[in-house]
Amino acid sequence: MTTTSGNARRGIIEPWLGSGWPIDLFEAKTFFEKKGVFFCSRSECGIGNRRILRDPWQLNCGHRVCKECYDKLGALPEAQQLCEACTKELFDEGHLNLDRKLRLESGHDFLLNKDGMSYDAAPPSTSQQPSLADEVPTRVPFKIDFSIAMKDKAVDREISRLLVNCPYGCDTPAKLTLRTLERHMEECLERWVPCEKCAEVIKYLGIGEHRTKCCPFRIVECPNKCGVAGLRAKDLAKKKVQVVKHLNEGKRMDQHLKSIMTKLHTTTTQSSSGPATVISQSQISDLQKRLLTLENQSDRANRMLMDKVHHMTPEMARGLLENVQLAQRNRQDLNDLNSLFKTVAQDVHKLTSYEGAFCALTEKISKTENETAELLSRLETLSNIRVAEIEDQKTLLNQLQMTSYNGHLLWKITDVQKHRDEAATRHSIYSHPFYTETYGYKMCARVFVNGDGSGKNTHISLFFVVMKGEYDALQTWPFQKKVTMKLRNVTENRPDIVEMFRPEPSSFSFQRPKNEMNIASGCPQFADQAHVFNPDNGFVVDDTMYIEIMVNNESTAGLNSPQHVYDNED
Ligand SMILES: [Zn+2]
Ligand SMILES: [Zn+2]
Ligand SMILES: [Zn+2]
Ligand SMILES: [Zn+2]
Numbered sequence: 001m002t003t004t005s006g007n008a009r010r011g012i013i014e015p016w017l018g019s020g021w022p023i024d025l026f027e028a029k030t031f032f033e034k035k036g037v038f039f040c041s042r043s044e045c046g047i048g049n050r051r052i053l054r055d056p057w058q059l060n061c062g063h064r065v066c067k068e069c070y071d072k073l074g075a076l077p078e079a080q081q082l083c084e085a086c087t088k089e090l091f092d093e094g095h096l097n098l099d100r101k102l103r104l105e106s107g108h109d110f111l112l113n114k115d116g117m118s119y120d121a122a123p124p125s126t127s128q129q130p131s132l133a134d135e136v137p138t139r140v141p142f143k144i145d146f147s148i149a150m151k152d153k154a155v156d157r158e159i160s161r162l163l164v165n166c167p168y169g170c171d172t173p174a175k176l177t178l179r180t181l182e183r184h185m186e187e188c189l190e191r192w193v194p195c196e197k198c199a200e201v202i203k204y205l206g207i208g209e210h211r212t213k214c215c216p217f218r219i220v221e222c223p224n225k226c227g228v229a230g231l232r233a234k235d236l237a238k239k240k241v242q243v244v245k246h247l248n249e250g251k252r253m254d255q256h257l258k259s260i261m262t263k264l265h266t267t268t269t270q271s272s273s274g275p276a277t278v279i280s281q282s283q284i285s286d287l288q289k290r291l292l293t294l295e296n297q298s299d300r301a302n303r304m305l306m307d308k309v310h311h312m313t314p315e316m317a318r319g320l321l322e323n324v325q326l327a328q329r330n331r332q333d334l335n336d337l338n339s340l341f342k343t344v345a346q347d348v349h350k351l352t353s354y355e356g357a358f359c360a361l362t363e364k365i366s367k368t369e370n371e372t373a374e375l376l377s378r379l380e381t382l383s384n385i386r387v388a389e390i391e392d393q394k395t396l397l398n399q400l401q402m403t404s405y406n407g408h409l410l411w412k413i414t415d416v417q418k419h420r421d422e423a424a425t426r427h428s429i430y431s432h433p434f435y436t437e438t439y440g441y442k443m444c445a446r447v448f449v450n451g452d453g454s455g456k457n458t459h460i461s462l463f464f465v466v467m468k469g470e471y472d473a474l475q476t477w478p479f480q481k482k483v484t485m486k487l488r489n490v491t492e493n494r495p496d497i498v499e500m501f502r503p504e505p506s507s508f509s510f511q512r513p514k515n516e517m518n519i520a521s522g523c524p525q526f527a528d529q530a531h532v533f534n535p536d537n538g539f540v541v542d543d544t545m546y547i548e549i550m551v552n553n554e555s556t557a558g559l560n561s562p563q564h565v566y567d568n569e570d
């Protein structure tokens with residue numbers, strides 16, 4: 001083990017004081033208590049305090065003391081350089097009475113015997129003092145001879161091999177001895193170490209937190225959030241008021257004002273679109289200029305001071321005094337500026353809270369707007385659905401109104417020109433359905449305004465369609481009724497175009513419908529386009545024409561068979 005001061009230098013805290021090892025450090029302490037062989041022979045250390053030898057030295061009497069104790073004995077006045085263990089033994093054996101012991105220890109009445117222990121004659125007695133030799137035989141303790149004392153390496157080795165406990169009380173499973181203890185104490189997780197800044201002794205595991213949170217010497221930022229760093233926590237703690245110490249420290253004050261000013265500048269620039277601007281830009285730049293001037297004056301004064309301080313004449317001293325006064329005035333100005341800034345900062349704070357309220361309001365409005373928009377769009381969707389429903393109902397109503405139940409269809413086709421244009425892509429249109437009687441066959445007509453099949457582009461093609469009806473089960477199949485198809489001439493006394501046919505019983509068109517509509521059948525060359533679309537001929541008037549279908553039971557012998565249209569899909 002090295003010395004205590006060496007340990008302290010490496011940051012190890014020894015949990016004991018004194019020259020010897022405390023007995024609690026060792027595992028087999030009962031062994032030492034019984035035998036006592038390794039106790040130091042000095043009363044302050046081993047005899048009185050049961051400490052174990054540390055770096056043992058053997059005296060010429062055979063007793064051992066720690067090296068530190070040995071040095072202490074050597075520093076005593078020569079008359080007191082006695083082995084305390086020997087003295088105690090003599091006293092315990094009755095060779096010394098208390099009075100004699102005290103006199104021995106105080107250096108009086110002492111006889112030196114270099115040849116070892118022996119009974120010794122009493123010193124010459126006086127009439128005032130009774131002779132000690134009359135009471136008990138006296139033995140004289142050894143005077144320590146430092147020239148022959150030496151380090152006891154054997155005992156040192158024995159002690160250093162004894163098992164010890166970690167003084168920090170950790171539960172390491174390692175078998176520690178005095179030899180390995182030092183290294184363990186440097187690594188022990190329960191160890192105590194001194195803070196390198198404030199020297200407070202801290203548990204090793206807590207030193208990190210101490211450095212960042214507790215150490216009075218840690219470096220912190222200005223708590224006013226001015227951005228100035230590098231302040232000692234200890235210095236800040238001294239000032240309870242808002243204006244911290246660094247405000248009043250020459251150079252730092254400038255930094256502080258500058259940084260606050262920059263912040264103010266930013267704030268006012270940002271808020272210039274807000275409800276009110278408290279500080280104008282020109283005011284800010286005025287303040288900046290003033291500060292700059294003050295800084296320059298301070299610098300100049302400093303330079304002059306440094307130049308002249310070595311060659312001081314009375315005039316120079318006066319000049320210096322003026323500079324000092326100027327500097328003081330500057331200081332006053334800076335203080336004024338500082339209080340001005342505080343006022344400004346309060347205004348900015350107010351402004352900021354106005355802005356906050358304004359922002360909250362704007363947010364609320366925009367939220368309401370969003371909600372309204374959402375509501376409107378929902379309403380629109382709903383009303384669109386409603387309109388579509390109404391349209392459907394209208395169509396249904398129209399169909400119901402137009403539907404006839406007597407086998408007679410009158411079909412008014414408007415926008416004929418539009419249908420002709422669209423008919424270029426083989427366009428056809430269907431009539432609304434009609435019935436032979438209330439619970440009869442369901443039918444409709446289909447027209448290709450621009451012709452289909454053999455009538456394509458030359459004729460209007462007109463077809464008859466049997467539809468799937470609600471009462472088909474009650475009808476006779478195939479459909480057998482005579483069909484008359486007409487294109488009406490609107491002009492008075494001019495003939496209509498008429499075709500009639502009786503259904504062919506084997507045709508698919510007249511079987512009971514399995515789909516919505518059967519295949520249409522009728523006349524591809526029903527009417528000549530040139531004839532019909534000539535406005536002078538009276539078939540199309542006001543872009544409107546009329547088709548008529550009549551179905552009855554009349555016999556129609558000799559009528560043409562109808563032709564079919566095979567694509568119901570278009
Ligand atoms: Zn000692
Ligand atoms: Zn001794
Ligand atoms: Zn430990
Ligand atoms: Zn510290």
Ligand SMILES: [Zn+2]
Nearest residue numbers: 222224226256
């Ligand atoms: Zn600050």
